[in-house]
Amino acid sequence: MTSQVKWRKVIHTTYKILPLVWKMSPRALIVSHIIMIIQGCLPLVQVYLVAKVVGTTERVIAGELPYIYAVFWLLGQVSLSAFTSIMVLVEQLNGRRLGYRAANYFEHLIIDKTLRLSLLEFEKHASYDLLQLTSGSGERGMQMIMTLRQMVMNIITISGYLLTLWYFSPWLALFLLIVTIPSFLANIKQSGDRFRLTITQSPLMRKASYLQQLFRNRDAIKEIQLFRMGAYFKKKWNDVYWEQAEENMKLERKSGIVNYVMENIGQLSIAGTTVILVHIASKGRMTIAEYVALTIVVSSAYALMKGLVNYIVRFGEDGMYAERLFNYLQYPESKQQDAKLEFPKNLTHGITVKDLSFTYPNRQESSLKNVNLHIKQGERIAIVGDNGAGKSTFIKCLLGIYPVQNGTIFYDKTDICDIRSDSLKESSIAVFQDSVRYQLTVRENLMVGNMDGVTDDKRLHDALKVVGLSSENNSLELDTALGHLFQDSTDLSGGQWQRIALARVFIRDASFIVFDEPTGALDPLAEEHIFNKMLELTESKTAIFISHRLSSCIKADRIVVFKDGEIHEFGTHNQLLGHGGYYAKMFQAQSEKYQMQSAL
Numbered sequence: 090m091t092s093q094v095k096w097r098k099v100i101h102t103t104y105k106i107l108p109l110v111w112k113m114s115p116r117a118l119i120v121s122h123i124i125m126i127i128q129g130c131l132p133l134v135q136v137y138l139v140a141k142v143v144g145t146t147e148r149v150i151a152g153e154l155p156y157i158y159a160v161f162w163l164l165g166q167v168s169l170s171a172f173t174s175i176m177v178l179v180e181q182l183n184g185r186r187l188g189y190r191a192a193n194y195f196e197h198l199i200i201d202k203t204l205r206l207s208l209l210e211f212e213k214h215a216s217y218d219l220l221q222l223t224s225g226s227g228e229r230g231m232q233m234i235m236t237l238r239q240m241v242m243n244i245i246t247i248s249g250y251l252l253t254l255w256y257f258s259p260w261l262a263l264f265l266l267i268v269t270i271p272s273f274l275a276n277i278k279q280s281g282d283r284f285r286l287t288i289t290q291s292p293l294m295r296k297a298s299y300l301q302q303l304f305r306n307r308d309a310i311k312e313i314q315l316f317r318m319g320a321y322f323k324k325k326w327n328d329v330y331w332e333q334a335e336e337n338m339k340l341e342r343k344s345g346i347v348n349y350v351m352e353n354i355g356q357l358s359i360a361g362t363t364v365i366l367v368h369i370a371s372k373g374r375m376t377i378a379e380y381v382a383l384t385i386v387v388s389s390a391y392a393l394m395k396g397l398v399n400y401i402v403r404f405g406e407d408g409m410y411a412e413r414l415f416n417y418l419q420y421p422e423s424k425q426q427d428a429k430l431e432f433p434k435n436l437t438h439g440i441t442v443k444d445l446s447f448t449y450p451n452r453q454e455s456s457l458k459n460v461n462l463h464i465k466q467g468e469r470i471a472i473v474g475d476n477g478a479g480k481s482t483f484i485k486c487l488l489g490i491y492p493v494q495n496g497t498i499f500y501d502k503t504d505i506c507d508i509r510s511d512s513l514k515e516s517s518i519a520v521f522q523d524s525v526r527y528q529l530t531v532r533e534n535l536m537v538g539n540m541d542g543v544t545d546d547k548r549l550h551d552a553l554k555v556v557g558l559s560s561e562n563n564s565l566e567l568d569t570a571l572g573h574l575f576q577d578s579t580d581l582s583g584g585q586w587q588r589i590a591l592a593r594v595f596i597r598d599a600s601f602i603v604f605d606e607p608t609g610a611l612d613p614l615a616e617e618h619i620f621n622k623m624l625e626l627t628e629s630k631t632a633i634f635i636s637h638r639l640s641s642c643i644k645a646d647r648i649v650v651f652k653d654g655e656i657h658e659f660g661t662h663n664q665l666l667g668h669g670g671y672y673a674k675m676f677q678a679q680s681e682k683y684q685m686q687s688a689l
């Protein structure tokens with residue numbers, strides 16, 4: 090994001106945001122504008138009443154009028170003040186209502202966009218960029234509209250004031266306008282400095298907040314205490330904190346001095362305008378009442394013009410932040426959104442991968458290079474290989490999580506690019522090593538596997554039984570809240586969380602199943618048991634499982650060995666052992682380890 094306020098962009102953003110606010114709540118917007126016009130005119134009525142009160146009092150003192158006249162105008166003043174307060178209250182409530190709606194509406198836009206976004210965008214832009222793009226941008230948009238309202242309201246009142254002054258002497262109005270210019274320029278400059286500082290400080294702020302959050306994160310505290318990293322992280326946070334605070338204080342000092350000078354110039358200007366007023370009054374061109382009212386007009390007009398300058402500056406800043414919302418909404422969406430075909434029902438021919446290559450957006454080297462593979466219907470494939478060999482990337486391409494960049498993937502004879510995203514996701518299920526631990530109930534955690542099966546308690550219990558989370562002595566209730574973030578919730582061990590993720594597979598009737606090392610935290614007996622269950626479940630289904638424990642792969646129909654983004658070897662366990670290649674070496678190393686352990 091640029092570190093300067095660009096007014097053309099701000100105006101463009103306003104132009105885009107206004108119709109959205111109108112769509113959100115036309116009634117609230119109309120009410121807001123009516124109140125704005127009334128509020129803009131009220132100060133003028135107030136000045137008129139002041140003139141009337143002073144004028145009438147003068148005449149009452151001179152004995153020209155009965156004192157009830159002065160009381161009448163005073164009552165008018167009191168009524169106006171009561172009316173003004175009501176207007177302010179109504180506007181506040183209306184503004185809050187509009188604010189809540191806007192925040193909700195913009196959040197909907199952001200969430201819906203996120204759901205349609207190609208996941209590759211998350212790889213392209215570091216996640217902090219995405220967060221930065223979206224967080225608070227909706228509120229800023231709403232703030233812009235509110236500030237715009239205030240600006241228009243001020244302009245109405247200021248115009249009334251200036252016209253009143255012009256009526257007595259054009260010089261008065263011109264003088265007042267001219268003396269505001271230095272304050273305007275100083276404010277614009279300060280705002281520019283402030284905005285630039287906020288933008289350049291963003292990485293620092295994020296770092297400070299990250300370091301601070303470490304001390305609020307249960308898992309991080311565990312490590313920090315254990316490895317005695319507390320003092321190191323505290324110092325790191327402290328340094329970043331003061332670096333940022335020093336820069337802020339420098340700017341605040343500068344602004345403070347400028348504001349002090351401007352304030353005094355303002356007071357001098359008001360005094361100067363009052364001198365002009367005295368001069369006009371001495372010529373007998375205005376009454377005492379008019380003089381009193383005009384002094385109020387001068388100081389109020391000056392205050393309002395200063396306010397207007399502040400609003401303009403804030404409007405520019407908010408506009409630059411709000412622009413990010415529209416930038417986010419323009420991100421490219423997943424092409425899968427336009428696909429029309431269904432996932433083949435029985436997958437009779439299987440899956441064919443032809444010359445598949447894939448490069449992450451921020452990388453030079455390809456993570457997959459010309460991968461060719463045919464997986465027959467009902468075949469259970471194990472994928473093995475070193476860390477970083479490309480296993481997870483391969484299955485993410487197969488599942489449509491990443492779009493195909495080069496090459497093709499066919500489900501039966503249908504190109505993956507032509508399969509509707511919903512249909513692809515409905516027909517496949519995947520369990521990853523880092524499945525999200527939703528701090529919700531057991532039922533909701535299982536819902537991730539099958540939204541429709543959520544009320545079928547028997548099915549859910551059966552799935553929990555398969556993964557060993559429901560037994561006669563020790564059963565997990567479906568409505569037990571899991572996690573550690575909320576009250577009355579129960580946390581699980583790492584392996585139990587993995588079992589929850591695995592249970593999702595057993596409540597879904599998917600034709601293509603993928604396991605990306607989801608059993609790493611399971612004890613060996615549980616892994617063996619779940620593995621056998623999985624083989625049973627996937628008997629007639631196409632399944633891929635990635636595992637570093639080669640003993641689990643023996644039962645697979647075929648084993649594919651990935652190395653440096655390529656398929657290095659493939660075949661059955663016995664074929665690969667016979668071949669004496671990389672797989673045989675890995676298998677031998679692992680079995681020697683087990684033999685050594687059993688010998689000990």
Ligand SMILES: Nc1ncnc2c1ncn2[C@@H]1O[C@H](COP(=O)(O)OP(=O)(O)OP(=O)(O)O)[C@@H](O)[C@H]1O
Pocket residue numbers: 212449451452456474475476477478479480481482483
């Ligand atoms: N989000 C990413 N952005 C950039 N590069 C990535 C990303 N994810 C993976 N890579 C790179 O792509 C290559 C393949 O990664 P991948 O995750 O597919 O490996 P893997 O075989 O699943 O490894 P592991 O056994 O450790 O899970 C690696 O070099 C990795 O650094």
Ligand SMILES: [Mg+2]
Pocket residue numbers: 480481482605
């Ligand atoms: Mg992986």
